[in-house]
Amino acid sequence: MNTKYIDLVNQTFDFPQEEFLLDKDHLRFHDIDLKKLVETYGTPLKFTYLPKISDNIKKAKVWFEHAIKKHSYNGNYNYCYCTKSSHFKHVLNEALKNDIHIETSSAFDIDIIETLKEEGKINDNTFVISNGFKRAQYITNIARLINNGHKNCIPIIDNYEEIDLLSNEIHGNYNIGIRIASEEEPKFEFYTSRLGIGYKNIVPFYNKQVKDNPKVELKMLHFFINTGIRDNAYYWNELLKCLKVYTSLKKICQSLDSLNIGGGFPIKNSLAFDFDYEYIIDEIINQIKLICEEEGVDVPNIFTEFGSFTVGESGGAIYEVLYQKQQNDREKWNMINSSFITTLPDTWAINKRFIMLPINRWNDSYERVLLGGLTCDSDDYYNSEQHMNAIYLPKYNKDKPLYIGFFNIGAYQESIGGYGGLQHCLIPAPKHILIDKDVHGNITTQLFRGQQKSEELLEILGYDKKLETNTIQNTDTELQLADK
Structure with missing residues (x-):
């Protein structure tokens, strides 16, 4: 029987694709070893694959050049x-x-x-x-x-x-x-x-x-x-x-x-x-x-x-499934170690859909699930009710960590989500990695910003600084009016 997650993908889509391919049981994106990325930086994390920006610009220029010539x-x-x-x-x-x-x-x-x-x-x-x-x-x-x-x-x-x-x-x-x-x-x-x-x-x-x-x-x-x-x-x-x-x-x-x-x-x-x-x-x-x-x-x-065409397909986010909650006979909630509302605001604000795929365990059997974020807001989820297709992922196993990736998220999410500011329920913003290629074509990574710390949020909220108090001296005239 074809019960593995890889079987499901092969039966549903043409796979592998230009940017996605499988390396044993884990996913590669533009030949980036996502498993190694997780092992190096942990999750949750966001990344920007910079060469994809130039690739899309060059494609558009060539398409217009050909049409103009034709x-x-x-x-x-x-x-x-x-x-x-x-x-x-x-x-x-x-x-x-x-x-x-x-x-x-x-x-x-x-x-x-x-x-x-x-x-x-x-x-x-x-x-x-x-x-x-x-x-x-x-x-x-x-x-x-x-x-x-x-x-x-x-x-x-x-x-x-x-x-x-x-x-x-x-x-x-x-x-x-x-x-x-x-x-x-x-x-x-x-x-x-x-x-x-x-x-x-x-x-x-x-x-x-x-x-x-x-x-x-x-x-x-x-x-x-x-x-x-x-x-x-x-x-x-x-x-x-x-x-x-x-x-x-x-x-x-x-x-x-x-x-x-x-x-x-x-x-x-x-x-x-x-x-x-x-x-x-x-x-x-x-x-x-x-x-x-x-x-x-x-x-x-x-x-x-x-805008989106330039930068959108360069971005990705990776989360870990922390826990599975069976809420009734039909609904299984896979809880991620971050929040959709704060890190992918378009998913709940305008019901936008992104490519979602597991990073590992492609040779395991699969199940239908709902994805939930960590905030206490009922809209912090990503599932088939908001999107056209149901979500299927390798079956949850507490002894075998499961990582999932959202791809082509590079446009608008940081600015709409308020990058570097307060996040709903004070869920910290994830670390951000820049991915590039060196002169020899080798993949290089660089930490752009670490995961948001409590000190940063407390400073924004005013807990670690004294507020300046200005005293305004009343004139004699103002005092006389006040007495009256």
Whole structure:
């Protein structure tokens, strides 16, 4: 009988796969010996496999290069990384090895940009696409960057007041983009994105605030779809509406030469994942060229902003199954030595699914289980009710430790979970390992940060420091009023 866990996987998926293979009874990920990683660093742990970041950037560049060549497309392609997916220095350092550009979303992003410039990681030729609703400090920081010579910083106008705010602080001329407020999918509770300017209002906005403004030049139209780039009727319909706006603007604004097609690519969330990236890119380039030819305008340079696609598939987390609780005749709870709410917040916040596989014991028999975290919150779980497929793992055995891994978790989890801060029920954040390759192709590991300690949490909570008390002296007048 085929009762081993490896039999279950082989019957269900094509296995092994590009990044996953089996070494006897334990799993390897991009040829990383995960068993050795656990033995060296213990669990829980998170890791970032840095070469995967460069791999995905290179793939996307090649796909666009082929599509542009195939369709004789007379425009350039620019790959941007949106920093909100992961702001960590090791992520930016790896991504910037590949001649890319950057998209920002808040004031402190500009501080990161300036630090990278000081270190020589980027220069004035690097495009900085500044998105988001711009509060005062963000405006000030963008203006400082442009005033200091970074003319390739393009603030994307999100609302009607931003041009005046920027012009008040930017000394000379500057370039802008305009963001389209796209219509959302029918499943949303609202019809139109809160970000950007509506389709019908963009040309009137240009005529009123940009056309005769000697200080501002429109260079980019920014098109962002919240659900990302998908091969469905909704995406193609929104892209068509965007292109109609682009061609209408281009006819009255010759400086407009770029289209940012925003919205990210999906990343692998299952061993059954199937997405034809090359076909989608080919069709996007084809559609843009066809519409522009029909309208008699030049095709735009293409910008993309890939965040999850850039960094998501580089990340992983490994936990140990501490204990199994049989709560009734049908439900077995495998308790992990960490928390889903704190370390993988997307699993409970938006029911996001990641690839989950055991690290060891693939030749053991399996059982259906639920996975529970350590917090006392009822939502701290990962199971078949939140996700499409049931969870099967090698049978629990208290004498044979079982380790499980979650893969492709590299985007957003640290920032949403509040990296380095307080965690629910004060469950400590796990240690974080950076994994790279040396010049000979050998795997190297480095401890980026150890597991969070109680002293760090107590300091945040104010238990180990004295609060400053300020005494305000009352004036005679205030004392007299108080007496009355």
